[in-house]
Amino acid sequence: MLDDTLKTQLAAYLERVALPIEMVASLGDDDNSAQMRDLLQTIQGLRSDKITLRTDGQDARKPSFTLQRAGTATCLRFAGLPLGHEFTSLVLALLWTGGHPPKVEQDVIDQIKGLDGDFNFEVYMSLTCHNCPDVVQALSLMAILNPKVKTTVIEGGAFQDEVKAREIMAVPMVFLNGQVFGSGRMTVEEIVAKLDTNAAAKDAAKLSAKDPYDVLIIGGGPAGAAAAVYAARKGIRTGVAAERFGGQVNDTLAIENYISVLETDGPKFTAGLEAQVRHYGVEIMNLQRADKLIPASEPGGLIEVQLANGGSLKSKTVILSTGARWRNVNVPGEDQYRNKGVAYCPHCDGPLFKGKRVSVIGGGNSGVEAAIDLAGIVAHVTLVEFADQLKADAVLVNKLKSLSNVTIHTNAQTTEITGDGQKVNGLSYKDRATDEVHHVALEGVFVQIGLVPNTEWLKGTLELSKHGEIVVDAKGHTNLPGVFAAGDATTVPYKQIVIAAGDGAKAALSAFDYLIRTPILEAA
Template sequence: MLDDAMKSQLQAYLTKLQRPIRLIASLDGGERSAELRELLQEIAGLSDQVRYDESGNDARKPSFVIAREGETTGVRFAAIPLGHEFTSLVLALLWTGGHPPKVEPEVIEQIRNLEGEFKFEVYMSLTCHNCPDVVQAVSLMSIVNPRVQATIVDGGLYQSEVDERQIMAVPATWLNGKMFASGRMTVEEIVAKLDVKSEQREAAKLSAKDPYDVLIVGGGPAGAAAAVYAARKGIRVGVAAERFGGQVNDTLAIENYISVLETEGPKFAAALEAQVRHYEVDIMNLQRADKLVPAAQPGGLTEVHMANGGVLKARSVILSTGARWRNVNVPGEQEYKNKGVAYCPHCDGPLFKGKKVAVIGGGNSGVEAAIDLAGIVEHVTLLEFGDQLKADAVLVSKLKSLPNVQIITQAQTTEFSGAGGKLAGMDYLDRTTGEKKHVDVEGVFVQIGLVPNTEWLKGTLELSKFGEIVVDAKGHTSLPGVFAAGDCTTVPYKQIVIAAGEGAKAALSAFDHLIRTPAHETVTA
């Protein structure tokens, strides 16, 4: 089951166990139970601190619990956790065995103090690169707090359960038998949703912070680069971000960042954050800005008001709020979002195994999605608004070679429709003939580009007709002391390497502004 390299790596990790643990399996006579037995026996054979038995009697078979010795409850995997979830398995083993997690102490304390009983079920797929964050979060919570239960369910392994609960996007998190959240979440986000008083406490903490020399709003590649370049000047730097790494977290493979031959989005995002923390930048995660108040006079303080009520102040501000997937904005899209309308083929594709799906968008993202899905689903219909696909020729050639793919150009999506709360089809207008047409599909993957996260800035500074922040060659916006960088700006070509360069440029411009503009308020270092 595990190759020699994986065994050697896992054996080294298991030396970190501080107390004995048990792998308690619930199995039947099926092939997948045999696979799970083989995996668990291999793991147990790598350490004297790990014991395996088949005394479990859970209704989900195959499944297993990672429990402390002498106990029968713990993190349950209704899965054979390989692929993207192998790391989740390793961490669950280590944490159950007493190895401390790399989580801030205040978050651990928040988890311990949660009041109530919480029974989490996380539905994931082994090909989903967004799922491990949620899996690891609820696993950690169940290990820290005995009132929290965590069951991790592979949607591909328990397809009937997924169908019954009408789960059409992963990760899907259920709490106490009801839908709790869909999509990627960190442990901090989950705890914040459960701890109703956390928002007020956080707002007070933000407002009490001393002003920054440079405050960066957004933690993607542009924001991270800006933070590093600003911090290296020896000034006070803060980063307020909804999710550090931004949209990079949702990128599967990165193969065009210079000096990095190949990596994955979440790994790249983690490296960005690690480098920023190296420079002792004040990182404020889970923070969404909703108002910008310009400085009243040159050298004064600009305010950034956060959605939780907190207010941050700074002598200069760099806006790097990035962009998000563009919606089609037709009837039925919001109604069937995560019920057939999806945006991540790598995450949700396995849930549509053997079914008919569509992809909207003929650029590189859309064509790559169609190619990936063609190997999983029964049939893919790709719809492109223009008269030809815009993707690279090599991708188009590959797509056209696949027998279960239909390409429709000059197609304008007009509506998503369904029944019983699930998507059943979509309508489009043939732009050549004017004829309205219908496609029967159970899933649609929208891949039509990005929209900048700048709605909160309307009326405050100059935006383009596309909602992008207008910047000059040095990253200046229309407001003195306010700079911008990355996918939220008018700079062309939305690429990671370009965003990083623009972030560095904005930081240098902000520093130049600081040394040329006398301060009207003292900044505490």
């Protein structure tokens, strides 16, 4: 099950287990049960003085096992093998159950422990999903810290009947007390905020009471992180307010073109960004959505950023790095069948469509890459592109055309995503040359048509392009004194991680230059 190298690494981690742990497995006669028995026996054998194993569990889901700190009422269960991307989740669960402290802010830990109610979570994941571990780890930690929280982590591939019965077509998918709680990537802070109804008001008051910053960065992707590092290294008070630290990078599977990093993935890259930003003492305010920008009344005055939760932050300079999000195709059926066959991440949700028919909307690099990826999993891929030819790189187009289970329609306008009221059953498109409408029967639609900047909240405040991008000059200046911008939300061409990071550094240097050259008003 585990090779010698992995066993050696796991043994080193398990040395940190300080409190006794009990694992109780519910096993059947199938191969998955045999593999789980082998995995759990290996874990127990690596730290037999602290970890015990029983195989007499009677849970209906087989194979599964509970993980519990001896003498407590905690309830964390893994149904199916937590391998692949989820092996790290298993290791962390063992460490946390064994008393090793999690790398989570104390305020969040206190919030988790203070939750009062009956919280029975079920989270469905796939072993190839790079967004799932965050959710699995968050809900696992909550179950370990608070006995009123029960969490079951379910590997969808091992429990296909459940996946089909609950019509799960996207992961991670979370149920709370039998009802859908949420889907997609969620941090522990986001989950706790949804459960703690008083959290928003308390958070708003805490934010509004903060002293003004020298540099306040709105957005925590590569541009925002680079800006934070460069600003903090100047010795000035720096803060980052982000709706989701890491931004769109969190949803990127493979990163192979960031200079000096041969290969990594989005979650690892984000973790590195956050670690470096925190290393320089920058205050990160996560889960904060900016709602309004109030410019300074005159140069040298304070700029205010009002937040969606009612709080506000003030700063002598502001760097806007709000990034971009997946563009919707905006046709009937897209919203209705989101996560019911309509998906945006082929790496996460592709395995759920194994053996089925799917469509990819979009013929750029992301669309063609998605179609190539899906073709190795699903029965058939239909790619629909609005333009009269595919816009992806030639090497990708040639690869796509070589695949026998792919059909390509160019000059085709998607007009509707159809369904039976519960899930997707097809896609309609119009041939732009003949105006003839065609319908393709299928079970999934992956939308891959680019990005839209997160700048709606800035309309009427500063200059935006016709595409909604923040207009900046060569140094990252906007048309407002003391306000700078960087990254995918701006007019800078080529939306790439390395370009966004460079722009973030440039904006921070421009903000510092502004600070040293602009007399600051006494009121500020």
